[in-house]
Amino acid sequence: MPYLEETYDMIVVGAGHAGCEAALAGARLGLETIMFTVSVDSIALMPCNPNVGGSSKGHLVRELDALGGEMGKNIDKTFIQSKMLNESKGPAVHSLRAQADKQDYSRQMRRTLENTDHLTIRQAEVSELVVQEGEIRGVKTFSGAVYRGKCVILCTGTYLKARCIYGDVSNPTGPNGLQAANHLTDSLKANGIEMFRFKTGTPARVDKRSIDFTKMEEQLGDEHVVPFSFSTDPESVQKDQVSCWLTYTNEGTHDIIRRNLDRSPLFSGAIEGTGPRYCPSIEDKVVKFPDKERHQVFVEPEGLYTNEMYLGGMSSSLPEDVQYAMYRTVPGLEKVKIVRNAYAIEYDCINSLQLKPTLEFKKISGLFAGGQFNGSSGYEEAAVQGFMAGVNAAMKIMGRDQVVLDRSQAYIGVLIDDLVTKENHEPYRMMTSRAEYRLLLRQDNADIRLRKIGHEIGLVSDGEYEKLLIKMDEIEHEIKRLQGTVIGVNSMAQEFLEKYGSTPLKSGVTLAELVKRPELDYEKLWELDERRPELSPEVREQVNIEIKYEGYIKRQYQQVEQYKKLEGKLLPEDFDYTQVKSLRREAVQKLNKVQPATIGQASRISGVSPADISVLLVHFARKQQ
Structure with missing residues (x-):
């Protein structure tokens, strides 16, 4: 009896955040694309904290949106709290973070995928690569079906030979108890691909009704919400938000953990995989930072229609009786009831040095990879890699130049360059400190940096690109106006400067020179500026940053010139x-x-x-x- 055989342009293996972006990129460029998942219910699943963005990760999401990706649009539809982080610091490290309704995020992404032309979704486990003479020809599923394709993108996330562990319990499942993908690793190894074993973890989910919030610090969202997507109408995201909460561990918590380390699979050797340095379990924190009296615990809702709360900062693989004991020492959690135990998850991934900067395997033409399969961590890191792998696979199929962003263009460029250049023996996490040109790579100017590239790829519409050109024109004209507008020595100006504790004038100065003063900015100068035009908040923000940080920005551009020579x-x-x-x-x-x-x-x-x-x-x- 013959097996099923079908042919597509592009085959995407996995439907997490990387797989969704890869599949959408291919299909939107007109390629017949099929996306495989072990469970349709796991599309765009958020098995760890249901949030998008955060320090440096917010930069990735806005860059992805500028290029034509979907994550920013999807979180704008489904967030329940939004916050701009690091606002007390300089604009280079401002980062947007939004708490999502977990189910709604997955549901909305699935709706987008299911209604995208040229895209087929298939629930099946891919078990084998079809490779001939160093070129990918397609894949086989566990049922024996063959799917022919010109390019294949592997976005298996944490499902590959996954094992969920807490205490003595070890379940051969993917996250949230979903089916693992147990057969593809052998085929990868047979084709000469070097594999690593990594680990990540997640904290318990607890019942909201068993929490005493009076003992915690309330964390409110921003009064004025900034959308992730440059395409989102800012008014559409101004809505009621839910609260998150902050509490802390204490010496009692730490004592319970220390007394039970011998029961932790992390320290007993039962866990083989290497965990993330920058997102450690609570056991790791207590052992590595013995002098720290307390650690933050963020209590965050999983959605609007569930009482499950996420205990951020307390991921663990300790046995469930120890989990109960340690959680109940935390203020506000004294009577807490666990809905889902915390667990560690081990999974197979690749040594990413095997990839080109395009995310194509060096030794297998047409085979690409994205996401946690590449040894990274985080939804945002996964999404941008999936997108770039999808774009470059599409460009290869269409005979067009592939797209590589360098370190001076985008955080995406930093992330991928680090993965394909540096040896990573633990899950890679994006951080602002990894970007040497971070004053240029701000989240606020991602559209200015990358929208043109997204338009050239074919994933940003003419209308969206036209909006950017108008915005850039307004910024340029306003900066020139401020540089050419002189404020004379008069009583009104001196009173204004005295009000803000600024040095009085001895001679006329331009408005641009006043913007550069540390105690002043573009917004404050409206009192002196009678001819100020009506401009959007986004344009005003760019004008302020470009003038105030002009010297630093010029210096970074000079550094970039030296970098470009070597590149x-x-x-x-x-x-x-x-x-x-x-x-x-x-x-x-x-x-x-x-x-x-x-x-x-x-x-x-x-x-x-x-x-x-x-x-x-x-x-x-x-x-x-």
Whole structure:
């Protein structure tokens, strides 16, 4: 009896945040796309905290939206609380974060997918890659069905040979008790793909009715909500928001944890995978920071139509009796009832050094990868990788130039460059400190940086792009007006400056010069500025930042010029670096393993020194001559 066989342009394996963005990118570009999931109910699932954004992650979501992705639009439809983080600091680290209604987020994303032309959703477990002569030809499912495709994108998340663990309990399931994908790893290894075993975790979900909120600090959303998507009408997101809450662990909590470490699979050796350094379990925190008297616990709702609350900051793999004991030492949780136990989850992922900057495998043409499968952590990191893998697979199929964002263009560029250049032996998490040009890569100007690229790809409409051009024109004209408008020495100006504790004028100054004063800004100057035009808050924000930080921004652009020079020096593909005399042995090993595309990428490889880079520059300069 013959097996089912179908043909598509693009095949996406996985329907989490990476898979959704990959599939939507391909289908919206007109390619016949099929997306596989072990369960249709797990589409865009949020198995950990149901929030989008946060420090540096908010940058990723806004960049994704500027390029034509879906995550920003979806969270704008489904958030229940929104907050701009780090507002007391400079604009480079301002980051939007929104708490989602977990079920609604998944439901709305599924609705978008199901109503996208050229996109087919299929519930089935992909168990095998079909590879011939170093090129992907399609996939096979566990049932034996064959799906032919020109490109395949692997976005398996935390499902690959997944195991959920707490105490002595070990369940071979994916997150939330959903079916794991147990068969694809063998096929990946058979095709020469190097695999890692990573771990992440999640805290307990508890019953809202068993919490005493009077012992906690209420955390309110912003009075004026800023949408994630540049396409969202700002008025549509001004709505009633729910509260989140803050409480703390204490020495009693820590004592219970210390006394039960021998029962933790994390410390007994039962967990083999490497966990995330920057999102540790509560056991890890207590062991690694013994002098810290307390740790924050964020109590956050899972949605509007459930009493489940998420205990952020207290992920654990301790046995359930210990979980009850430690949670009940926390103020407000003395009588708490657990709905779902905390657990750790182990899963298979790849060594991402096997990928090109396009997220295509170096050794298998047409096979791409995105998300936690690449050794990263987080919904946002997953979504942007899925999108870029989907775009580049589509470009390959369509015979167009592939899209690689560099470190000076986007946080997305930093994330992918780190993954494909640096050895990551633990789940990679995006942070603002990883971006060396972060004053240029602000979340507020993501559309200015990337909308044009999204339009050229074909995922940003002419109308949306036209809106950006008008916005940029307004910013430019207003900056020029401020630079050309002089305020004379008069009583009105002196009174204004005295009001804000600013130095009085001795001669005329431009409005732009006043904006640069630390105690003043563009918004305050409306009292002096009689000819100020009506502009949107987004335009006013850009005008203020561009003038106030002009010197720092110019300096960063100069740094970028130096960076671009090294990025412009291309290196040959599949080059044997043993041919380069005077290179240290470690550098040869690392260069042969990573196969960097440029001198710039080579300079960022751990174990390759500035002296090695000088040797490479001399060697290839001689070859060119």
